[in-house]
Amino acid sequence: MRLRAPVVLPCDPACSVLRDAVVDVSPAGRLGYVGPAADAPASEDPVRTLSGIVLPGLINTHAHSAMTVLRGMGGDLPLLRWLQEVVWPAEAKLTPADIEAGMLLGSVEMLRGGITTSVEQYFQTDHLVRALSTTGQRALLGPAIVDTPGHNWRAQLDEVSARIDVDGRFCGRDGRVELGYGPHSAYTLPPEALTLVGEAARAREALVLIHVAESAEEDAAQRAEYGSVPRMLHEVGLYGGRVLAAHSIHLSDADIAEFARAGVGVAHCPGSNAKLTSGIARVRDMRAAGVRVGLGTDGPASNDDLDLWEEMRLAALLARLSTMDSTALTASDVLLMATRGGAEAVGRTDIGALEEGRWADLVHVAVDDPAFAAGLDVPDEQLLANLVWAAGARLVQDVWVGGEQVVADREPTTVDRTKVQEAAGAVNRRLRG
Known part of the structure; x- marks a missing residue:
């Protein structure tokens, strides 16, 4: 799988902002190439184009x-x-x-x-x-x-x-x-x-x-x-x-x-x-x-x-x-x-950043929101400020763990959220009763 997005944040030590970039995910759920689309190696993998920001989980x-x-x-x-x-x-x-x-x-x-x-x-x-x-x-x-x-x-x-x-x-x-x-x-x-x-x-x-x-x-x-x-x-x-x-x-x-x-x-x-x-x-x-x-x-x-x-x-x-x-x-x-x-x-080098060989734990943040009213074509410092200070959990759109999509369009893919909430709520009510 190859993901392409207008902004990718690899979370390297410099907190770089990559514009029009791609993230390659191997069949084993590991990251391959992460970088500008113009420099990406040729690939026959299906490409999924995203509209927002991609960053590590x-x-x-x-x-x-x-x-x-x-x-x-x-x-x-x-x-x-x-x-x-x-x-x-x-x-x-x-x-x-x-x-x-x-x-x-x-x-x-x-x-x-x-x-x-x-x-x-x-x-x-x-x-x-x-x-x-x-x-x-x-x-x-x-x-x-x-x-x-x-x-x-x-x-x-x-x-x-x-x-x-x-x-x-x-x-x-x-x-x-x-x-x-x-x-x-x-x-x-x-x-x-x-x-x-x-x-x-x-x-x-x-x-x-x-x-x-x-x-x-x-x-x-x-x-x-x-x-x-x-x-x-x-x-x-x-x-x-x-x-x-x-x-x-x-x-x-x-x-x-x-x-x-x-x-x-x-x-x-x-x-x-x-x-x-x-x-x-x-x-x-x-x-x-x-x-x-x-x-x-x-x-x-x-x-x-x-x-x-x-x-x-x-x-x-x-x-x-x-x-x-x-x-x-x-x-x-x-x-x-x-x-x-x-x-x-925690002493782990296989998570926490978008770097080749690490697990493909990925988050796609939507940008159709007042937090990004000025769009993504702003200076890097302003983009990071908008993401941290003005956006939030409400804008998380899609999530992958080890290359497997576990959240799609804000909802978990493996469980029924309503049923999960009901089960936990029943425990709380019993404890209070």
Whole structure:
């Protein structure tokens, strides 16, 4: 297949804008030539001409998307009260089928917004993988490891390791789901657990995804003993492999330097951070120190949507406001954070950009909208500004994952969206009743 569009954004480090360009997709779902149509090699593949902008699929670096069934519950509480009084009691009532219904709806919502890869941390791995395989979305899945009532962290850790050892890291539809480890946080696990998670993940080259310094109160005991959570994670041996730290709001200069030294990626979740009054992460300082930063939505019960376009805008707005610098994050900066930067943060080189050999995870953005009233024949900087600041998820028209079209004309191709919404809504009603 060859796609031809008036604008293609490969999301290379320079955030180039290609005019009248083509994107070739191999039968294996990988990218071939990406560049100007005038320079494209001869091809007998069918050509599909698109009217808008083609860019890589977005990467949501932190989510608990099955929580769509909890959306709207406890929405005016701060983080710790929200968890302790609303979320954890509600989660105790969820069945495996409930979690699959929630993940189905979350995946549909993300795909319709151009998110082709999501980093997920939740329970009931088999049901999450089945939901993701149904929709065709790509994911990095860290089954939750937590030491709270009703959960045995050692059994959870052993289950993940055994699953990877027997079946491999990649599973689900066409191997689109990569398994990793999801230790919740330093304040819900003993140091021994974090040590063993780090050892297990490094032995299997798997990703570790963990909440770090999300609120000022949560890690008080750990900070008192170790100085900071990033320092604690160093001392207990979690680093050394692929580590993704979600939120990472309350960091010192030394913490940021520790992340940079250890190669830790950060999932920046500005919407959730703001809604739960957790704080504003020091994104500009992290990026300046060489920390790889991607964007995440967090869960749909703490945000409450799964819209990475909104996170782009919020990331730039909050960075500018907190530093009083209008150049703190630009339109191209946040677009790259939502694509290439997300891939770098999770240690993947096969997604996040339109480059030969990467997976053909593609998004077609329509431009028949007031956001593009001036058309596409504008300076590159203005085009990127219109895309990031004025457009949004509503303009995502078509989506491909591995060359397979999973959204066509705004609707998923593999499931009935109405039925998916109804099933998740029924779970929410039962929980509230």
